[in-house]
Amino acid sequence: MTSKIRVALRSGLFAALIAAAGVHAEEEKYPTGYTDAPQLPNSPWRVHDDNRPRPRVVTPGKVDQLATPPSDAIVLFDGKNLDAWRSEKGGPAGWKVENGYAEVVSGSGDILTKQKFGDCQLHVEFREPLPPTGNSQGRGNSGVFLAGLYEVQILDSYDNLSYADGQAGAVYGQSPPLVNAARPPGGWQTYDIVYTSPRFANGKQTVPGYVTVFHNGVLVQNHTQLLGATVHHALPKAVEHDINMPLKLQDHGMPVRFRNIWIRPLVEK
Ligand code: MG
Secondary structure (H helix, E strand, O other), X not given: OOHHHHHHHHHHHHHHHHHHHOOOHHHOOOOOOEOOOOEOOOOOOEOOEOOOOOOOEXXXXXXXXXXXXXXXXXXXXXXXXXXXXXXXXXXXXXXXXXXXXXXXXXXXXXXXXXEEEOOEEEEEEEEOOOOOOOOHHHOOOEEEEEOOOEEEEEOOOOOOOOOHHHOOOOEOOOEOOOOEOOOOOOOEEEEEEEEEOOEEEOOEEEEOOEEEEEEOOEEEEEEEEOOOEOOOOOXXXXXXXXXXXXXXXXXXXXXXXXXXXXXXXXXXX
């Protein structure tokens, strides 16, 4: 969702919580889910449904981190600089780069790749802040936006109750991860993503898009159909777009770190 909507939502929610519970301003709490959002198509659940069962926890095994990219991969971040990226606000990416990682700088904005990509295999490593702060969607929130539109959620989902379709590895607001494979905060985690862009003709979608995601080597999205562009607290939005689009990483105001990002564009047979 846009930062404007997010700010409005957060401040409205915040005020309501203060009034209702008398909580101190520094103890803003995020809801663990909603019961008033629209019903997802072909699903018994609403968007961000607080009643939807949370995925069971799976402890991931040892995964090859800082894996060397395959020979035909395009390296998007090797720990040195964000030259392959730009800020959504214009100009260079405003995130901090140090010690081999990039860290979200709150308020600096989402970052987008300068190059555009369609169908692809994508590897991303991320680290949740330690010690953890905040709750639900307020804990370690970021995201990988495929085509800049479809969010594979990044969240500290370790021992953190939040709605199923907002957990780490969710297609945000659409599809919860099959299981919760989150590692504790402070450790590096991996996403391996396969993205197939939807196809459009004459203003209509002719073939849906799909995403497959491994979180720390554990399958969490299995050829999941994309229902539309990611939004908050509403049905996914139909957006016609080119096959090739920038990849986007989210500034959700929390200091999530990234390293070792590479992509392999998939050529149509
Ligand atoms: Mg996010």
